[in-house]
Amino acid sequence: GAPPVANVDQAVLITSAVEPDFSKNLLDRFLVYLEGHDIHAEIYLTKTDLTKPQRLTKIRQDLAGYTKIGYPVFAPDKPFDPTILAQVQASFADKLTIFTGQTGAGKSTLLNHLVPGLDLATAAISHALNRGRHTTRTTDLYPIHGGLVADTPGFSSLGLLDVTLDDLRDRFPEFAALAPNCKFRGCQHVSEPHCAVKAALAAGDIMQSRYDNYLQFREELSGKRPVYKKK
Ligand SMILES: Nc1nc2c(ncn2[C@@H]2O[C@H](COP(=O)(O)OP(=O)(O)OP(=O)(O)O)[C@@H](O)[C@H]2O)c(=O)[nH]1
Ligand SMILES: [Zn+2]
Structure with a gap:
């Protein structure tokens, strides 16, 4: 909301x-x-x-x-x-x-x-x-x-269900900053080749936990059963 x-x-x-x-x-x-x-x-x-x-x-x-x-x-x-x-x-x-x-x-x-x-x-x-x-x-x-x-009132949990996959991706500012360097326009930074976000992840320039959470939120949005990791 x-x-x-x-x-x-x-x-x-x-x-x-x-x-x-x-x-x-x-x-x-x-x-x-x-x-x-x-x-x-x-x-x-x-x-x-x-x-x-x-x-x-x-x-x-x-x-x-x-x-x-x-x-x-x-x-x-x-x-x-x-x-x-x-x-x-x-x-x-x-x-x-x-x-x-x-x-x-x-x-x-x-x-x-x-x-x-x-x-x-x-x-x-x-x-x-x-x-x-x-x-x-x-x-x-x-x-x-x-x-x-x-x-404001506290939230005990937050749903993300009002968001599209593209919006979700764009809500990670460090991904958005690199996206112009991805080979494909509209890159989701998941399995596309020559993805600048995945390159930065491999280089340690993007937090692994943020990337993992991005993937988890994507799964939640896709209606798949989410994999919760205790960190
Ligand atoms: N020891 C300690 N206790 C804290 C600290 N900050 C908050 N508390 C305690 O944590 C409890 C909850 O704090 P609140 O300020 O009521 O939390 P809130 O986020 O406003 O909670 P809601 O109104 O339910 O959303 C209270 O008992 C506070 O005294 C802190 O830095 N140290
Ligand atoms: Zn990408």
């Missing part, structure tokens, strides 16, 4: 390191959704304080790949580090920004830190996850740092 607010410029995509676990598959699903609505995404990593150091290092490495393809990443060591919060706030000027991400990822909590004086209800992790309910029910707009921000 459409985002709950119209004319959205950008989204802070709240992504938890744990509770719920970091998932590149879910991240890519959100990014595909946002790309489809022409919403610029920034990724904010929460619950770094609850994460084992080794796991956090791995997540940071994964997220560095997203920075490279144009998605700013905020991953504070200490949750709500004022320096990082100031960087996020600076990105709000002259824009309408939504806060989105999985239920329980920490949208309301982060927004409370970003908008002083705001007092959004936050849910205990157990409630948000086990009962699958949304604590954030309505969308309100808050003026902040020369822009507007909205707290």
Whole structure:
């Protein structure tokens, strides 16, 4: 469906390191959704304080790949580090920004830190996850740092069924940037010869996980039984 607010410029995509676990598959699903609505995404990593150091290092490495393809990443060591919060706030000027991400990822909590004086209800992790309910029910707009921000309801999962295969392909910006170099116009970057995307993948210039998720989303769209991989 459409985002709950119209004319959205950008989204802070709240992504938890744990509770719920970091998932590149879910991240890519959100990014595909946002790309489809022409919403610029920034990724904010929460619950770094609850994460084992080794796991956090791995997540940071994964997220560095997203920075490279144009998605700013905020991953504070200490949750709500004022320096990082100031960087996020600076990105709000002259824009309408939504806060989105999985239920329980920490949208309301982060927004409370970003908008002083705001007092959004936050849910205990157990409630948000086990009962699958949304604590954030309505969308309100808050003026902040020369822009507007909205707290949108969380999604526990995202369907992609409103998208065509061509649209899906075009929602991976790093693929779209290389597509002019593919031999065939309209290349799907799957089995076509002389595909610039597959060449970049082989060279390690495209994230394998993004490519794998692309193939998985294609299968889902084709109505085939998806192959879920635990990563
Ligand atoms: N330890 C820790 N807890 C956090 C952090 N961010 C959020 N939480 C906790 O995670 C739980 C869920 O946070 P919320 O802000 O309610 O999550 P939400 O994304 O707004 O959830 P919905 O409204 O259900 O979509 C709350 O108990 C928060 O206190 C963090 O960085 N560290
Ligand atoms: Zn191609």
